[in-house]
Amino acid sequence: MTTRPTSSPSRSERPRPSAADELVAPILRWYDENARDLPWRRPDATPWSVLVSEFMLQQTPVVRVLPVHEAWLDRWPTPAALAAESSGEAVRAWGRLGYPRRALRLHAAATAITEEHGGEVPSEYDALLALPGIGDYTAAAVAAFAYGRRQVVLDTNVRRVLARTVTGTEFPPRSVTRAERDLGADLLPEDAPAAATWSVAVMELGALVCTADRPRCDACPVVAACAWQRAGAPAYDGPPRPVQTYAGTDRQCRGRLLAVLRDAPGDVTRAQLDAAWDDVPQRERALASLLADGLVAARADGRYQLP
Template sequence: MAVDADVLIDWFDTHGRDLPWREPECSAWGVLVSEIMLQQTPVARVQPIWLEWMARWPVPSALAAETTGEVVRAWGKLGYPRRALRLHAAATVIAAEHGDVVPSDVDTLLALPGIGAYTARAVAAFAYGKRAPVVDTNVRRVVARAVHGVGDAGPASNTRDMADVEALLPAEDAPAAKLSAALMELGALICTARAPRCADCPVYDTCTWQHNGRPEYAGPAKPVQKFAGTDRQVRGLLLDVLRGSEGPVEKARLDIVWHEAGQRDRCLDSLLVDGLLEQTDSGLFALPGEH
């Protein structure tokens, strides 16, 4: 057995981080907000924003009552601000159709905006203690190494990845949910992408990658995402102007953040289409609802 559940759970109980969304009293809503914020964003940057959100919007209906502009502003610089819009939309559905209670059923969660295969199962497991294969980038890497004996995970294959993890989970809900958290934590703290801390690994003795002599990753090269000069950068610069302003701004304020007019206007239009910005009757630009 490449991963002994009891061993890994014991390690997690001792070495797992004390994150606020892991506290027993944290609500399912708190777990959901944390999972959305943590998509592609490091824990250290999420934590202060999450604490603000929980104090300000302790239930889904509280968030749903805000303008999307205020939600985008409070999202700050976590990145990928469309997540904030989708979380607001999800909160609206939860308030209107689910009695202000975050669903516990994976399929119901999957129907909510911004919630995919990972987040639905993470909420089911971490908020409700259910047995569900929670597969994120950390877990994929741990399974690739400990089970398959290769240096890193290849391209994602949802069905296969979830089947791999499902096979590791204990039969009962509570230990399965605990193991899901432990697998993620192992990938985050020990079995890291760069310079894994194998000497401190609780499953060192049973790790297939160790037995194979820790071969280098031999799969297809992972596509590297550029950032400088892309629409992503320009959209970020444009939106940052509005986050830093009290109210609507003139287009001239936006024109100065990027030199190339064609790309700038295309990005501005895409922000309007996405609902991250609005144009006022007088032609000014504002966060949605803030004019």
């Protein structure tokens, strides 16, 4: 940390002159005392374990990921082990985590890692980003958490914490903005390992304390410095968030059809699939999309199976 003279131009240009000093150290201390003991955070966790966790954690709560992640690593301890099996086995092992295309992409990523990276999970952001199913967040997260690289990690937790503590709004913008990236880069500690710890610490604070609804501000290590709290915790006044309907949608229909395949030991008949959903046009549409996605395979004998 550096001490800036009060007359420094850089100080007057910043809305919160010492945001880094006020936030980083307290949050690191808080994390040291409050971090959950998660398998993919342990010292002996492999980059593959971290990668698998990041795929599974996309839009899925930790508690549901834990048992599937453990079984997955037991069965496929390396990318090559997964790549050696059919993608259908990955879809089956994915269970009910949701968004089963992630299982397909994880299998594809394992194949690419095996064939193009000698079986080792890449440590470079760009190489990770080029893998199937890996976008900006996951590439940064794996580089930081598996390899200790210095990366700006912006997930929904980090964005919400920064929106509140620094920007003073209850929620971040709908999509990541340049301002958020700049802020993330500003706050990131210079030292690479410290930067990685900072990133996971902010994520943890967002997951456990600075939650989307009913944040536990009484337990927050930076409540005194929080711009949102200082402003009186004004209610969110941005555009309404789109309601995510589910019942009766194609997504639910796809889920029902895939569950039939997942729960069957081998292949299934068309009649078995038909029994899972009444609306015929919707069922046809859903099955066609599952086939197009590669989540279901049609057999020559008219039956269906996982790929």
